[in-house]
Amino acid sequence: MLAIEADALRRTYTSRTGWLKPRRTETEAVRGVTFEVAPGELFGLLGPNGAGKTTTIKMLNTLLLPTSGTARVFGHDVARDPVAVRRRIGYVFGGDRGLYDRLSALDNLRYFAELYGVEARDQKRRIAELLDLVGLVGREKESVEGYSRGMRQRLHIARGLLHRPDVLFLDEPSIGVDPVAARDLRRTVADLAAAGTTVLLTTHYMAEADELCGRIAVIAGGRICALGTPESLKSRVRGRDVLEIEAYGVDEERLDRVRRLPGVRGVSAEDRGALQVVTVQTGRGSAELHGPVLAALDGLRIGRVTSREPSLEDAYITIVEEAAGAADPSVEPAEAEVSADTEKPAEAEELAV
Numbered sequence: 001m002l003a004i005e006a007d008a009l010r011r012t013y014t015s016r017t018g019w020l021k022p023r024r025t026e027t028e029a030v031r032g033v034t035f036e037v038a039p040g041e042l043f044g045l046l047g048p049n050g051a052g053k054t055t056t057i058k059m060l061n062t063l064l065l066p067t068s069g070t071a072r073v074f075g076h077d078v079a080r081d082p083v084a085v086r087r088r089i090g091y092v093f094g095g096d097r098g099l100y101d102r103l104s105a106l107d108n109l110r111y112f113a114e115l116y117g118v119e120a121r122d123q124k125r126r127i128a129e130l131l132d133l134v135g136l137v138g139r140e141k142e143s144v145e146g147y148s149r150g151m152r153q154r155l156h157i158a159r160g161l162l163h164r165p166d167v168l169f170l171d172e173p174s175i176g177v178d179p180v181a182a183r184d185l186r187r188t189v190a191d192l193a194a195a196g197t198t199v200l201l202t203t204h205y206m207a208e209a210d211e212l213c214g215r216i217a218v219i220a221g222g223r224i225c226a227l228g229t230p231e232s233l234k235s236r237v238r239g240r241d242v243l244e245i246e247a248y249g250v251d252e253e254r255l256d257r258v259r260r261l262p263g264v265r266g267v268s269a270e271d272r273g274a275l276q277v278v279t280v281q282t283g284r285g286s287a288e289l290h291g292p293v294l295a296a297l298d299g300l301r302i303g304r305v306t307s308r309e310p311s312l313e314d315a316y317i318t319i320v321e322e323a324a325g326a327a328d329p330s331v332e333p334a335e336a337e338v339s340a341d342t343e344k345p346a347e348a349e350e351l352a353v
C-alpha cells in the first residue's frame with residue numbers, strides 16, 4: 001500500500017477584499033497535483049514562494065479540504081476519513097509556533113503526549129527514545145525559552161513523532177537554523193527515514209533536498225513541473241557548464257546583455273552581502289564564453305570568476321523558469337469547483353489525535 005496518493009488535487013481560496021464594496025477574489029493555489037509516495041520514502045516538495053506547497057501539505061494532513069481531487073494516506077481518504085489519517089501522520093512546521101516556552105522540553109513532550117493520547121505506561125519510554133533521536137538528552141529539563149532555533153526545531157520533530165506516526169510532514173524545518181544545527185537536523189531526518197518513517201519535506205534549501213530526498217517534485221504555479229530523483233532532475237542541465245561571477249552593482253540591463261549572448265542558456269543573480277553572484281549556465285566546454293560574459297558586464301567591479309558542474313539548484317532554477325515561461329496567462333486553467341463546504345479551512349491548526 002502507498003503511504004501517500006495525491007490524485008488531481010486542487011484548492012481554490014476564496015477571500016473577500018474591500019470594505020465599502022466587498023469583492024470576492026479567488027486564488028487557485030493548487031491546480032491539479034498528482035503524485036505518490038512509497039512507505040519509508042523521503043520525498044521532497046520544492047517550489048518558489050506561493051507555489052502551493054503548504055496548501056498541498058495542508059490538504060494531505062486534513063487541515064484543508066481539497067476543492068476537488070482526492071488524496072489518501074495509507075489508503076485513508078483525507079476528506080472522508082480524516083480521523084484515521086490523523087492517527088497515521090505527524091506535522092512539523094518551521095518557525096516558532098507550537099511549543100510552550102515557559103515549560104521544559106520534557107514537560108512540553110509530556111503535555112503533547114497526553115494530548116495525542118499516548119498511553120501513560122508508554123510515555124516515559126517514548127519520550128526518552130525521542131529525546132535521544134533528536135539529540136536533546138541532557139538538555140530536556142531546561143525551559144524552551146533558552147533553546148536555540150535548531151534545538152526548538154528538533155523538539156518540534158520529537159513532538160510530531162510522539163504518537164509514532166507512519167508519515168511525517170516537515171514544512172521548511174530548517175528555516176532560520178544555522179548551518180551546524182541544520183546539519184544535525186538533516187541527520188535526524190535521515191535517521192527517521194532510515195527507521196521506516198515516510199517523510200514529506202518542503203524546503204527552500206536545495207543542498208538539503210539533494211542530500212536527503214530520494215525523489216523530489218518541483219511545484220510552481222500550483223502544478224508539478226518536474227518529478228524525479230535529484231540525479232534525474234540534475235540530468236536536465238547536464239551538458240551545461242556553470243559560470244559564477246562575483247560582481248558589484250549588477251543591473252538588469254547588463255544581465256539582459258548576458259542573456260542575449262549566443263550559447264548562454266540561463267542567467268540569475270543573487271545578493272551575497274555587498275556583492276552579487278551572477279550565475280550563467282552555458283553549453284559544456286564553453287570556456288570561450290568567459291570573455292563575452294565579462295564584456296557584457298563591462299563597467300562593473302568584478303571579483304572571483306569560477307566554473308563548475310551544475311547543481312540541483314541550477315536544475316531547479318531552470319525548471320522553475322521554464323515553467324514560468326510555459327505558463328500562458330491567456331489560457332485559463334480548467335474550471336475549479338468551489339463549493340461552500342470547501343471554502344472554509346478546517347478549524348484545527350493543531351493535530352490532536
Ligand SMILES: Nc1ncnc2c1ncn2[C@@H]1O[C@H](COP(=O)(O)OP(=O)(O)OP(=O)(O)O)[C@@H](O)[C@H]1O
Pocket residue numbers: 013014015027028029047048049050051052053054055056
Ligand atoms: N488562506 C489563504 N487565503 C487566500 N490565499 C491563500 C491562503 N493561503 C495561501 N494563499 C495563496 O495561495 C498560494 C499558494 O500558497 P502556499 O502557502 O500554498 O505556497 P507555498 O508554496 O507554501 O509558499 P511559501 O514557500 O512562500 O511558503 C499563494 O498565492 C498564496 O498567496
